[in-house]
Amino acid sequence: MTTFLRRNALVPLAAVILVLAAACGSSGSGKPAATGPGGSTSAKLPATTLKGSGSSFQDPFDEEVFRDFTTDAQPNVTVNYNPAGSGQGQTDLEGQLVDFAGSDSLVVPGDVTKFKGGAFLYIPIVSAPITISYNLSGVTKLTLSAATIAKIFSTKITKWDASEIAADNPGVTLPSTSITVVHRSDGSGTTNNFTTYLTQAAASDWTLGSGKTVNWASSTIGAAKNAGVAGKIKSTDGAIGYVDFADATLAQLSVASVKNSAGTAVPPTLAGATAAMAAATVTADVTVSPMNASGPDAYPITSPTYIIVYAKQTSHAQGTALKALLEYVLDAGQSKAEALNFAALPPALLAKAKAQVDKIVVP
């Protein structure tokens, strides 16, 4: 029950409790807040409300960091973030309904002209591994290659003792349990990233293409949101699915190590994600594709997540507050990432992300 409700109910509840606690304690701890992180933003901004919507993947990170921003650094600024999904965030930003969009995916070229506010900037904020989580009684350590993962998720392999899985796991005794593939029932950036990885790393074995929804075989089961997939895996012996790192950790699922393109089996860790981000090439608009990255320590199924903003802000108050928020996310926010199960940006990329924020023009 708690796993399922966590996103929907417990996070806002916890947020309310923590905000109340912070409000109660603020009289005693007012001083350190004034000298808070982000030297350039130490001056208190006037009361402003920033609106954002988009990626639910980055929501646990946003919730916490935005709250710290509004309690510690800028008490007059309010930030509302609606985790309605990356697609919704982009649509909202197109119509200038929000000040920023959270997104795990890039804007498709055809949609660029739809953005009413003109040119926009990508600001990478954190990344996280997508785990291959499983539930197989008697097996606690599992390694899978990209080709095997592709065959499992396209149901070309249906039993856990298949020769391909055995070849990836010498010395492990595998039961003959049937494999139950669990996938996202809702359209999802996580599905998009996972299937993009398979298209890149196992092109010959993966035929379903990539997207926020793909045509899963009928013998697979869908569940809503990461928490739903995690819950389904937890309750089904022989189940396997792709789950974001935070939910897999929370549900204490067994996670498989994945063989990266260097041939090393890497378990899904935050360090592995940062390594993948560091190994990936950064494009001119500061987007990264760490999927199937080549570093020896890189976890190959790593997903970056961005905040998208207009390069030219139209309001002084909003623009200044937005810049302060982004600076906070890339400064104090980075040190909070690990505790929230997100990987901080590698130093080189962080510098480029900060340069993106500097490009924002405030009237």
Place this chain on the structure above:
Amino acid sequence: MVAESPSQDSAPVAHLTDGHRPPGRVVDVGFRLLAMLAGFSVLIILGLIAFSTTHTAWPAFSKEGIHFFTSTTWDVPKQRFGALAFIGGTLLVSAIALVFAVPVSIGLALFITEIAPGKLRRWIVTVVDLLAAVPSVVYGLWGLLVVAPKIIGFYKDLASDFAHVPILNTLLSGRPLSGVSFMTAGLVVGLMITPIITSITREVFVTVPTAQKEAAVALGATRWEMIRGAVFPHSRGGIVGAVLIGLGRAMGETIAVVLLIGSSTELTGRLFSPGETMASVIVNQFGEAQDLYRAALVGLGVALFAITIIIGVIARGLVARVEARAGGA
């Protein structure tokens, strides 16, 4: 005769006021206009919804043509949108829901109106009305967290018991056999529509004239014979109406189904398989859908709308025919 008397009365009144319009006339005209406005506004709104959804869905309809309704391939990366598996899923879940809900509802309504003593009757009515007020997400969560994990053992037993009986071995199976499936969704939706069907049928049973029931009993009918001979013939149209409202709710039910259906695109008669309904696909996929994909999802809404209307018209036609025959006999 009785109907004529008001008009006879009103004429002298108009004469008495001598040229002055009676204030009642103005109010009457105003009321008539208001009522007409209310009546037509429903039709107009419905028409506008039908038009705008069809318009939004048009790119998908024109690309897929009849395949939108006859193909089971729903492949978003390849931009192929065939809704047949979801249409089948909606019909299957609704059918399961009705199979369980209709007998229980009619039995419950009969118990309340004909059998239960007064005090118990009030209690049951209150509890049934309370069931109707529970939000559907609560039913869904209850199904997901309580029913689905427990019922899968029962499904497995049924599947192995009937493994060698033709037809039933397909019907009572799943690929994969799953706690979240057409059957679980149908059962929970059945529970959700039971209060509605019960309430309406109960109201209908109450309208059966006591004289007719007493006449049946006076002729020596047992209680069951009285119900069959006096209550049912009088309420046939009302029962069908109640079932139709329940069916409409079942076909459109979304949140509970999303939680319990298991999301698998397959046209199948295996009741214990995971599946999808039109409503569950829309709510699952709409948030991240764009362009043609979004049009196809709106198209599912249009299809659901059309199928609900078609089923309603067919059912009304059946009732009219049966009643005409019963009236002639």
